[in-house]
Amino acid sequence: MKIRSAVALSAAFLLAACGGGGQIGDSGSGNSAANKKLVLIPGITAEPFYISMQCGFQEAAKAAGYEFDTQAPAKFDAAQQTPIVTGVLASKPAAVLIAPTDDKAMAGPMKQLKDAGIKVVEVDTKLQDTSIASSTISSNNEQGGKLAAETLNKLSAGKTGSVLVLNTKAGTSTTDARAKGFEDEIKKYSNLKYIGQQYTDNEPATAASKVTATLAANPDLIGVFATNLNTGEGAATGLRNAGKTGAVNLVGFDASPKQVEDLKAGTVQALIAQDPATIGKQGVEQALAAIEGKATKRNIETDLVAITKDDAEKNSKYFYKQSC
Numbered sequence: 670m671k672i673r674s675a676v677a678l679s680a681a682f683l684l685a686a687c688g689g690g691g692q693i694g695d696s697g698s699g700n701s702a703a704n705k706k707l708v709l710i711p712g713i714t715a716e717p718f719y720i721s722m723q724c725g726f727q728e729a730a731k732a733a734g735y736e737f738d739t740q741a742p743a744k745f746d747a748a749q750q751t752p753i754v755t756g757v758l759a760s761k762p763a764a765v766l767i768a769p770t771d772d773k774a775m776a777g778p779m780k781q782l783k784d785a786g787i788k789v790v791e792v793d794t795k796l797q798d799t800s801i802a803s804s805t806i807s808s809n810n811e812q813g814g815k816l817a818a819e820t821l822n823k824l825s826a827g828k829t830g831s832v833l834v835l836n837t838k839a840g841t842s843t844t845d846a847r848a849k850g851f852e853d854e855i856k857k858y859s860n861l862k863y864i865g866q867q868y869t870d871n872e873p874a875t876a877a878s879k880v881t882a883t884l885a886a887n888p889d890l891i892g893v894f895a896t897n898l899n900t901g902e903g904a905a906t907g908l909r910n911a912g913k914t915g916a917v918n919l920v921g922f923d924a925s926p927k928q929v930e931d932l933k934a935g936t937v938q939a940l941i942a943q944d945p946a947t948i949g950k951q952g953v954e955q956a957l958a959a960i961e962g963k964a965t966k967r968n969i970e971t972d973l974v975a976i977t978k979d980d981a982e983k984n985s986k987y988f989y990k991q992s993c
């Protein structure tokens with residue numbers, strides 16, 4: 670079946686990229702002292718944000734003497750993530766760390782985990798329903814959007830023009846919060862005209878074509894905020910194709926090797942970087958607390974930093990990894 674083979678390949682790729690991991694067998698059920706299995710279910714496979722998160726997850730799981738496994742969908746899509754959750758449910762790990770790809774659609778599958786006695790910790794994205802996970806570890810994404818707007822305002826240096834938000838998929842808690850934080854802040858700057866957000870479905874090619882189409886309809890475009898990695902990489906391509914690199918300031922979210930290369934080359938003017946390895950590590954800490962019946966923290970915020978070409982090297986610890 671198409672999805673199953675994509676899943677198997679995804680997991681194999683991530684394991685190869687990150688130096689392998691403990692495999693999950695069939696033994697063990699629910700949360701007993703003997704069950705030492707943790708599973709990470711990222712939003713999408715083979716993507717530097719989640720690879721970096723997986724590195725932090727694996728290191729912490731190994732240090733605690735736990736077995737670990739990662740299983741990711743080929744696309745950032747609830748229809749592809751759901752069968753992975755169902756498969757993981759059958760293998761009965763002690764806890765699952767998950768980045769739900771939709772803040773409503775993943776509630777059912779995640780509740781099944783909880784009902785089976787498996788501890789659930791949200792890493793990065795979260796559900797609207799706060800009753801399922803023991804803990805949520807994430808950047809303050811609304812604050813990140815605000816930071817992006819402040820950064821774009823500084824880069825615009827008082828010039829007048831239109832500003833576009835390229836968002837990913839509606840129902841993604843993180844990127845929705847970033848778009849909101851940006852919109853609330855950008856409206857404070859009278860020289861910057863906010864022309865709304867467009868969705869890219871997390872596809873770089875769609876981001877590129879939305880940028881070129883927006884430029885054709887709004888020749889006064891002076892700024893773009895791209896709310897995540899794929900969208901930012903695609904927006905940079907769109908501006909390059911339109912010959913507008915540098916003329917339109919591009920503020921991206923995340924710090925993949927490609928995004929950092931674009932920042933250093935001047936194709937992207939600023940990046941708002943997260944700390945995914947710490948999200949993975951803290952996710953393990955919260956999962957272990959839940960398994961051991963200790964107190965968990967319902968919400969944990971991790972670092973966010975705005976990086977420009979001038980301070981890129983100083984902030985290199987925030988650059989995401991392609992392998993552990």
Ligand code: T6T
Nearest residue numbers: 718793794843897898899923
């Ligand atoms: O920006 C991250 C993550 O925080 C977001 O929830 C989904 O997109 C990324 O994984 C980057 O692609």
